[in-house]
Amino acid sequence: xxxxxxxxxxxxxxxxxxxxxxxxxxxxxxxxxxxxxxxxxxxxxxxxxxxxxxxxxxxxxxxxxxxxxxxxxxxxxxxxxxxxxxxxxxxxxxxxxxxxxxxxxxxxxxxxxxxxxxxxxxxxxxxxxxxxxxxxxxxxxxxxxxxxxxxxxxxxxxxxxxxxxxxxxxxxxxxxxxxxxxxxxxxxxxxxxxxxxxxxxxxxxxxxxxxxxxxxxxxxxxxxxxxxxxxxxxxxxxxxxxxxxxxxxxxxxxxxxxxxxxxxxxxxxxxxxxxxxxxxxxxxxxxxxxxxxxxxxxxxxxxxxxxxxxxxxxxxxxxxxxxxxxxxxxxxxxxxxxxxxxxxxxxxxxxxxxxxxxxxxxxxxxxxxxxxxxxxxxxxxxxxxxxxxxxxxxxxxxxxxxxxxxxxxxxxxxxxxxxxxxxxxxxxxxxxxxxxxxxxxxxxxxxxxxxxxxxxxxxxxxxxxxxxxxxxxxxxxxxxxxxxxxxxxxxxxxxxxxxxxxxxxxxxxxxxxxxxxxxxxxxxxxxxxxxxxxxxxxxxxxxxxxxxxxxxxxxxxxxxxxxxxxxxxxxxxxxxxxxxxxxxxxxxxxxxxxxxxxxxxxxxxxxxxxxxxxx
Amino acid sequence: xxxxxxxxxxxxxxxxxxxxxxxxxxxxxxxxxxxxxxxxxxxxxxxxxxxxxxxxxxxxxxxxxxxxxxxxxxxxxxxxxxxxxxxxxxxxxxxxxxxxxxxxxxxxxxxxxxxxxxxxxxxxxxxxxxxxxxxxxxxxxxxxxxxxxxxxxxxxxxxxxxxxxxxxxxxxxxxxxxxxxxxxxxxxxxxxxxxxxxxxxxxxxxxxxxxxxxxxxxxxxxxxxxxxxxxxxxxxxxxxxxxxxxxxxxxxxxxxxxxxxxxxxxxxxxxxxxxxxxxxxxxxxxxxxxxxxxx
Numbered sequence: 001x002x003x004x005x006x007x008x009x010x011x012x013x014x015x016x017x018x019x020x021x022x023x024x025x026x027x028x029x030x031x032x033x034x035x036x037x038x039x040x041x042x043x044x045x046x047x048x049x050x051x052x053x054x055x056x057x058x059x060x061x062x063x064x065x066x067x068x069x070x071x072x073x074x075x076x077x078x079x080x081x082x083x084x085x086x087x088x089x090x091x092x093x094x095x096x097x098x099x100x101x102x103x104x105x106x107x108x109x110x111x112x113x114x115x116x117x118x119x120x121x122x123x124x125x126x127x128x129x130x131x132x133x134x135x136x137x138x139x140x141x142x143x144x145x146x147x148x149x150x151x152x153x154x155x156x157x158x159x160x161x162x163x164x165x166x167x168x169x170x171x172x173x174x175x176x177x178x179x180x181x182x183x184x185x186x187x188x189x190x191x192x193x194x195x196x197x198x199x200x201x202x203x204x205x206x207x208x209x210x211x212x213x214x215x216x217x218x219x220x221x222x223x224x225x226x227x228x229x230x231x232x233x234x235x236x237x238x239x240x241x242x243x244x245x246x247x248x249x250x251x252x253x254x255x256x257x258x259x260x261x262x263x264x265x266x267x268x269x270x271x272x273x274x275x276x277x278x279x280x281x282x283x284x285x286x287x288x289x290x291x292x293x294x295x296x297x298x299x300x301x302x303x304x305x306x307x308x309x310x311x312x313x314x315x316x317x318x319x320x321x322x323x324x325x326x327x328x329x330x331x332x333x334x335x336x337x338x339x340x341x342x343x344x345x346x347x348x349x350x351x352x353x354x355x356x357x358x359x360x361x362x363x364x365x366x367x368x369x370x371x372x373x374x375x376x377x378x379x380x381x382x383x384x385x386x387x388x389x390x391x392x393x394x395x396x397x398x399x400x401x402x403x404x405x406x407x408x409x410x411x412x413x414x415x416x417x418x419x420x421x422x423x424x425x426x427x428x429x430x431x432x433x434x435x436x437x438x439x440x441x442x443x444x445x446x447x448x449x450x451x452x453x454x455x456x457x458x459x460x461x462x463x464x465x466x467x468x469x470x471x472x473x474x475x476x477x478x479x480x481x482x483x484x485x486x487x488x489x490x491x492x493x494x495x496x497x498x499x500x501x502x503x504x505x506x507x508x509x510x511x512x513x514x515x516x517x518x519x520x521x522x523x524x525x526x527x528x529x530x531x532x533x534x535x536x537x538x539x540x541x542x543x544x545x546x547x548x549x550x551x552x553x554x555x556x557x558x559x560x561x562x563x564x565x566x567x568x569x570x571x572x573x574x575x576x577x578x579x580x581x582x583x584x585x586x587x588x589x590x591x592x593x594x595x596x597x598x599x600x601x602x603x604x605x606x607x608x609x610x611x612x613x614x615x
Numbered sequence: 616x617x618x619x620x621x622x623x624x625x626x627x628x629x630x631x632x633x634x635x636x637x638x639x640x641x642x643x644x645x646x647x648x649x650x651x652x653x654x655x656x657x658x659x660x661x662x663x664x665x666x667x668x669x670x671x672x673x674x675x676x677x678x679x680x681x682x683x684x685x686x687x688x689x690x691x692x693x694x695x696x697x698x699x700x701x702x703x704x705x706x707x708x709x710x711x712x713x714x715x716x717x718x719x720x721x722x723x724x725x726x727x728x729x730x731x732x733x734x735x736x737x738x739x740x741x742x743x744x745x746x747x748x749x750x751x752x753x754x755x756x757x758x759x760x761x762x763x764x765x766x767x768x769x770x771x772x773x774x775x776x777x778x779x780x781x782x783x784x785x786x787x788x789x790x791x792x793x794x795x796x797x798x799x800x801x802x803x804x805x806x807x808x809x810x811x812x813x814x815x816x817x818x819x820x821x822x823x824x825x826x827x828x829x830x831x832x833x834x835x836x837x838x839x840x841x842x843x844x845x846x847x848x849x850x851x852x853x854x855x856x857x858x859x860x861x862x863x864x865x866x867x868x869x870x871x872x873x874x875x876x877x878x879x880x881x882x883x884x885x886x887x888x889x890x891x892x893x894x895x896x897x898x899x900x901x902x903x904x905x906x907x908x909x910x
Binding site for chain 1: 632633634661662663664666668671676678679682683684685686687688689692695696697698699700701702703704706707724725727728880883884885886889892893894896897898899900901902903904905906909910
């Protein structure tokens, strides 16, 4: 798969994002698949930020550590990012008379780098334009380097200033100037892209947060309450931006406890409501999680992961909250934890989460992370027909409502532990959603018999939930065929990798690499994390010469659950816990290293021990 | 309040519960509980038409002693839960109940933002000036020098000036009742439930087991119906003065009501002109219009 990478670096607020966004959209419209990745510190102005675009004419969904083009909006980029250039790479900068230190001069020579100074201030002065237009100039020059059509860029930029004629004209002049600039030393520079695939031009360019927001609206969410906390805030912003079109109730709450309680009250009343937070914000919501378990109130929480503990690294990524999602909160109860992996299932899983919550009258925690929340995906338009809204055992028919007894609401003998639910305001017998231990109609009952019955009712849901969850998704390197049959029988697997969340897309790209062509690599991706299905895993393990766990946390948290659930211990782990996502080349190297060391007669698959036995 | 008028009036017996009362003899909750039922019946509301939300405390133990769609939640959190319930279905009157411990200690932030947000709900403060259900600790409304469980020397903290706090938040409805006067409480509750925005109702109540300072007799001697003495609830300054000067005599009744102030939901521009509630709107939405800008 051809890959070209372009990285804009500069101070936060200087325009790295706007240049990145315009180029990304322009390239996508020209027929390229673009994957955008942002790095930035937790501040508004200053600090070193970057926006990298990885570009291909095939589906691309990962970031490389090495780039073809570096665009440095200030001299810090020249100091900090030179090492990231590929041989033959291009450095475009705006710092007058910059003298590279000796080690960078050596690097430029060794890697045959081409350095272009773009005299942005001179051009701005000549045009009588303000500094804000420097980004348009630079964008236009990069656009010309990519051999793209100037009119496509003009229509993209022009759309923003349709009503401001003078601004529009100035922008167009900047585009002409930037596009026609030729570096006197380097001459005309071209970064060859592979031939485009026009199929991408109708795709969406979307962040995981936007995908999740659209998915929530699609799922029938009518009320959103949240408290700002990166990386959940972009979801709140997106939902709020849409409020005049969706007519939703949007509430920025005074804290995460309030957000969780408002959403719980709204769900109890019978609408679909959503909240999202991160790390310590979810700690504050955890008492409400426990509350909803006791009153059997369906709820959905989005937990957008960032590295912790505490404030941790607010604007960086992690998969460190799996244990938190599955285990936090008082008491024992049934909950479901799922994780989105990219812009496709960030959308698709929102109706799924609400359906599960209502089918089982439980809380569903949807994990995402900063990487998914803020990465820019090239996304095929969503299928709007496949979702069905399933509200479980909700009674709404007036005739059926009349037949209800108060004691139907928390009937401990209900099949699968899921009793009938009906909404406040319905003309029917009433009940109490009771956070104290209660009997079938919600009256407090601390008796031994009742306590046992109600505990069993709430925890019995776990079995139905677990049995109904979809299997983890298996991909086989180099194979395009369906893998459903492969789950049960197939060739010996050279390397079985297991992961979840944003790791999945990077691994998919790794499996498509030329370097691994013909290798029998399988990747098992978990979307449904709790309850955890292990039957497929157990079957695949028997056929695998080597297994590796791939996670963005220190402990290998999914691996811990696998061991807990089926006794399988996976000693070999590719773990990352530095706040950065897995990068394509880095993960490829880790996988290749393992493939090289897998010899014919040596296996690293541990002897299978049953859960609970000492190993 | 936003419910359709019923042709058939409810009987008080519709609110009767099978669950036995377990409050202490002489507890103020009996009176408040009774007045709530009267108010709902007099407003022509059947149990299935109302949502009653209870905080944790002795008041919350009333959650299964009455009919209606009820919720009994976590300590201090009843206001945001009730607000969420109301915003989801504006057609159902939502009444929240909380004690002075839950409201002015654990959940004081929720109270502040509840008043500030002017949510269209009624909040009834059961003020017995202590944590009753956890056996008589001082709340932030207990007088500073008062010896209590866990504070034998009295509390080192200042007592919170609750009415000053409420009036500093530009409330739209403030009333005070006394658990010994059911007629007064019923009148207040009916007005509160019919109020357009956040109705803050303080019920002074006896706690015969742990409150030996503001007893039933103490409150009986000092309370008076300020409206009967001519107090105009439209006068904010006078209301604040009346509410906070409670040493000699304790002013009860509807102390303040701002009639024409839009509540939280009225201020939501996206909801203007909509007849439906969020509950009624749940369905699969076509979102393709929203992604046009992303192509």
